Amino acid sequence: MTVLQIEAVRKTYPGVVALDHVDLTLEPGKIHILAGENGAGKSTLIKTLTGLVVPDEGAVLIEGRDALHDRTLFEKVAYVPQELNLFGPMTVAENMFMPFNRSGFGHLTVSRRAMEKAAAELIKRFGIHAKPGQFVNRISVPDQQLLQIARAACREEFKVLILDEPTSSLTANETEHLFRIIRTLRDDGCAIVFVSHKMEEIFALGDTVTVLRNGRSVGTYPMREMTEDQLIRLMSGSSVPLEEKFQPRVVATESDVILSVKDMSGPGFSDASFVLRRGEILGFAGLVGAGRSELMQTIFGYLRSTGGHAFLEGEEIPKGRTDRAVALGMVYLSEERKHHGIFPLLSVRENISLSVLDRMKRGGIISSARENEVVADTIRQFDVRTSSAGKKIAHLSGGNQQKAIIGRAMARRPRVLIFDEPTKGIDIGTKFQIYRIIQQLAEEGVGIILVSSEMTELQRCASRIITMYSGRITGSFDQATTDVNTLVGAIIGAPENRHVA
Secondary structure (H helix, E strand, O other): OOOEEEEEEEEEEOOEEEEEEEEEEEOOOOEEEEEOOOOOOHHHHHHHHHOOOOOOEEEEEEOOEEOOOOHHHHHHEEEEOOOOOOOOOOEHHHHHHOOHHHOOOOOOOOOHHHHHHHHHHHHHHHOOOOOOOOEHHHOOHHHHHHHHHHHHHOOOOOOEEEEEOOOOOOOHHHHHHHHHHHHHHHHOOOEEEEEOOOHHHHHHHOOEEEEEEOOEEEEEEEHHHOOHHHHHHHHHOOOOOHHHHOOOOOOOOOOOEEEEEEEEEEOOEEEEEEEEEOOOEEEEEEOOOOOHHHHHHHHHOOOOOOEEEEEEOOEEOOOOOHHHHHHHOEEEEOOOHHHHOOOOOOEHHHHHHHHHHHHOEEOOEEOHHHHHHHHHHHHHHOOOOOOOOOOEHHHOOHHHHHHHHHHHHHHOOOOEEEEEOOOOOOOHHHHHHHHHHHHHHHHOOOEEEEEOOOHHHHHHHOOEEEEEEOOEEEEEEEHHHOOHHHHHHHHOOOHHHOEEO
16 A cells, blocks of 8 residues: 655756656555755655645645645655754643644643643653753753654654654664664554665665655665665766775874864863864764864854863964954854854855955955855855855755855865864765865865764774763874774773773
8 A cells, every 4th residue: 555655746946957757655664765965856855745845747645645635635744854943942742742733732721731741651752861841942952853753753643754864963872762763663554754864774774765866766676675886876876886986095294283272171071182283184073962062162162161272373262252263264164054054045155255255345345256256166166066156055955055165164264174064964975075175175284173973984084083972082093093993982981992192
């Protein structure tokens, strides 16, 4: 039996064919992987499955009925977006069951006791570390991610669950716990659509996979008959595995120190000391909550330090002064691209040029010609795929947004560039483009700090890896001579693996 089917769906936007006669069939009790590079059409397809986008052509059938004419059928499709979409000042229970009228609590009055009792059962089932009456903005990001999934799965009418990069904020243990929940939902007869750029997750969970490329369906295949190399070829259209196209090299660093951090403490970490040399790619590894991002944000001045100092080429970076950090030559690229990276309502041109507008003034007026020149050079140099510089950056794929942000950062000619999870939610092909960009920047003498939760990413790019556990630095390792087990031991706090080089 088919629970959801789309037939020959086509959707176009000005200058772009987002979906070109795509077919998809979802069966109950199956986990269906949706794979493809950024810009392949996955987001538009998901919006079509959830009723947010009405196709120009084609049909959407839910349990054999035309959902485009009876839109109440889309209530059977539950969607969990990649980005957090919760109400922070409201409680866990309130977020769990909104809207109340669709969850059985929407009568003349809402029984808070009954709602919190029902929420407590789901909190236990999904392993959320929170209480029903706790405000959402007071719980951890991983628990917020699990809350979003619980909120979608608690709807009695849902037949299809769509999960878009659900593990991006989860630890390995939390991810395995989530996988057990997903498998249970599958065994209960739910049709699950799972979107991930992590190959290990795709092969661990998937029953079938549909591959999209350039808005078209390449095909649907049983996962048991698929290899990683085959899937990469189908996604990219390349006849050579992308792993072979990127040849990582340990960057030969110069002896001079460009950034020195001494005994720095702040929210979520303490007593951090390390140095970064010119042209070095320095990796930071650790579990979610280890304090890596907080350390970087404190060095940059976004968070206020409670002790210690940071020096950029001998000059101290004032505490809590991001403007001075930028003026001294430091740029920080946040992992939360949509919240802290792009300006979604502005164009690609505006997003790239706004960091260097002071250099484009002529007589107090911004030179449009100079701006267009800088933007065009950046788009070309960083291979930002967009139909025009005037297109809203929110309409670009995640990978192209990230490349535009990197281009904007480089327009400042920084001496130190901090990448915080630079390939989060980005397809494999674009990941390797970003790896090459990072490598090239280091070769040009920029000091690079790479914060990543992917050990393979750190091993490909970094020449030295610093590990953190529970807010403290536990080791500094030469990537070329250190095995994975030693690194993993240091990020989980195993005493025998602690080492400072």
